[in-house]
Amino acid sequence: MFTGIVQSVGVLQSITRTGKGAHVVVQTKPGFLPGKVELGDSIATNGVCLTATALRETAYEADLSFESFNLTAFSSYTPGVKLNLELACTPATRLGGHIMQGHVDGVGKVLERYRVDEAVNVWVQAPPNLARYIAMKGSIAVDGISLTVNEVRDCDFRLTLIPHTQGEVATSFAPGSVVNLEVDVIARYLERLMSVSAASVGGASAPGATTASSGGVTLASLQANGFF
Numbered sequence: 001m002f003t004g005i006v007q008s009v010g011v012l013q014s015i016t017r018t019g020k021g022a023h024v025v026v027q028t029k030p031g032f033l034p035g036k037v038e039l040g041d042s043i044a045t046n047g048v049c050l051t052a053t054a055l056r057e058t059a060y061e062a063d064l065s066f067e068s069f070n071l072t073a074f075s076s077y078t079p080g081v082k083l084n085l086e087l088a089c090t091p092a093t094r095l096g097g098h099i100m101q102g103h104v105d106g107v108g109k110v111l112e113r114y115r116v117d118e119a120v121n122v123w124v125q126a127p128p129n130l131a132r133y134i135a136m137k138g139s140i141a142v143d144g145i146s147l148t149v150n151e152v153r154d155c156d157f158r159l160t161l162i163p164h165t166q167g168e169v170a171t172s173f174a175p176g177s178v179v180n181l182e183v184d185v186i187a188r189y190l191e192r193l194m195s196v197s198a199a200s201v202g203g204a205s206a207p208g209a210t211t212a213s214s215g216g217v218t219l220a221s222l223q224a225n226g227f228f
Contacts, residue, residue: 001101002049003094003097004145006084006085008032009170010027012082013059018063021068026059026062028058028059033059038052042102043088045062046143047104047142071105071106100144100182101185102182110123110125110175113174118162118163121150122158122173124157124159126155126157126181131155136150140183142181143180
């Protein structure tokens with residue numbers, strides 16, 4: 001689990017296709033890995049949860065599955081690309097961002113970037129299948145950065161980067177670039193709860209699906225408890 005607070009910036013040293021996936025070597029800053037990471041630990045790499053399979057003083061290696069390679073922006077990365085890095089949470093971690101899993105849902109496209117005083121506004125276009133999870137003032141992870149959605153227009157949403165964020169992350173948000181998107185995990189589970197409950201009420205649950213009881217989550221119960 002991660003929080004979307006970028007801890008360091010690394011550089012993609014190499015990326016090698018291995019069958020349908022890929023093997024990567026990520027160079028880190030001195031002091032980022034020693035004493036903090038062991039073999040098998042998870043590292044969010046531009047928002048993608050990767051397992052460290054080999055460690056050096058200032059680098060780690062990891063494998064991307066077919067799913068991770070093709071569903072994320074890694075399929076377009078070349079050596080030299082800068083990457084946002086975050087180590088997995090501990091029980092003492094401050095939750096300064098929002099709860100993230102490092103399970104990227106898809107790739108978005110940066111449409112526009114413009115400055116407003118010291119801040120920078122960025123418009124990003126999400127895939128249609130993810131747009132329903134993006135809400136104004138909700139949280140979203142973009143290249144592993146926990147950000148607040150300030151405006152939504154159909155599949156497009158606006159982010160605002162404060163000066164501190166601009167100086168701490170690797171992502172340039174250049175128009176036309178692609179970014180990894182992970183929607184709020186609560187939204188995903190809420191949709192699943194509602195769909196299962198609706199199937200139970202309608203008596204049309206899918207074979208093998210776990211159905212909710214008549215007292216499960218419904219749109220009415222969510223409204224009654226202040227979710228809408």
